[in-house]
Amino acid sequence: MPGVAADFTDDDVLVAALRTGDEDAFGWLVDRYHPALRRLALGYVATPSVADEVVQDTWLAVITGIDRFEGRSSLKTWIYRILMNKARTRGVREHRSVPFSSFEDDAITSGFSPDRFRPADDPGWPGHWSSPPRPWQEQPHERLQATETLDAVRDAIAQLPPNQRQVISLRDIDGWSSEEVCNVLSLSQTNQRVLLHRARAKVRRSLESLLDPSRP
Amino acid sequence: MTTAQPPDLPPDLPCIQFVELVTEYLDDALTPDQRARVDAHLEACPYCADVLAQWQMTIEATGRLREDEVDLIDPTVRQSLMTAFREARPVS
Numbered sequence A: 001m002p003g004v005a006a007d008f009t010d011d012d013v014l015v016a017a018l019r020t021g022d023e024d025a026f027g028w029l030v031d032r033y034h035p036a037l038r039r040l041a042l043g044y045v046a047t048p049s050v051a052d053e054v055v056q057d058t059w060l061a062v063i064t065g066i067d068r069f070e071g072r073s074s075l076k077t078w079i080y081r082i083l084m085n086k087a088r089t090r091g092v093r094e095h096r097s098v099p100f101s102s103f104e105d106d107a108i109t110s111g112f113s114p115d116r117f118r119p120a121d122d123p124g125w126p127g128h129w130s131s132p133p134r135p136w137q138e139q140p141h142e143r144l145q146a147t148e149t150l151d152a153v154r155d156a157i158a159q160l161p162p163n164q165r166q167v168i169s170l171r172d173i174d175g176w177s178s179e180e181v182c183n184v185l186s187l188s189q190t191n192q193r194v195l196l197h198r199a200r201a202k203v204r205r206s207l208e209s210l211l212d213p214s215r216p
Numbered sequence B: 001m002t003t004a005q006p007p008d009l010p011p012d013l014p015c016i017q018f019v020e021l022v023t024e025y026l027d028d029a030l031t032p033d034q035r036a037r038v039d040a041h042l043e044a045c046p047y048c049a050d051v052l053a054q055w056q057m058t059i060e061a062t063g064r065l066r067e068d069e070v071d072l073i074d075p076t077v078r079q080s081l082m083t084a085f086r087e088a089r090p091v092s
Helices: A011-019 A023-042 A048-068 A075-093 A147-158 A162-173 A178-185 A189-211 B015-026 B032-044 B046-068 B075-088
Strands: none
Touching (some): A023 A162, A147 A189, A189 B046
């Protein structure tokens, strides 16, 4: 349909266009999901080049399988499931699969050290702050958008365990809903939130050391 | 001798418990009763209100990585995918 801007955000329009060989539709799809697919694959396999292969295999499966797509899930979920299956298979072959049930066993997930709170036997305020956080609002707002800040966020995410990295990437970078993340990663809502909470806690802590230099 | 813990959050939610609930709070995944206690705590505790604000700023900063597009698709990879699509699905 030259000259007509098709609404590819509508799955029906997109799938129909893909089936008739519309290159604009496929290009739109690749541009929209490739970076996120690659981020997700990196959580499962050993190297960026293997992740690239997994993502390319996924796209080839989409190309050849689009006629069999039945629309029981969104196209996006369907594509991500293909990716997850291929990445898991590759990860297992490389002995690098990550069981989602393996949580760190510390009870504190928020990233705040227990010694920042009054002890449970405190006569006045048990469990309340003894060393409260300093507000970041006093920091110039531009600080949050600075390259230095984004680098700190990126580094913090790169150092997360793969399962936490995948959840925070899909939720907070790609803006997925918790339902979509649970669906694609086969997680319960509870597990998904624990992983997300731990991941955000670590990113917050790395920002705290940047935005509040009085704290180590 | 410890007294029995109430089944739900204690009426006066300690800060150490609030910080564990931030993500559930932001996802609106708490029960109405839990949510009311968290809201009451946030009204009374400026420090935890700061924590909530920091959590929101953390999420905002993370979201900026998407606009940053550090991992834009490699043009040669994109080209090879487009070629594969063209060959597999000639325009009908």
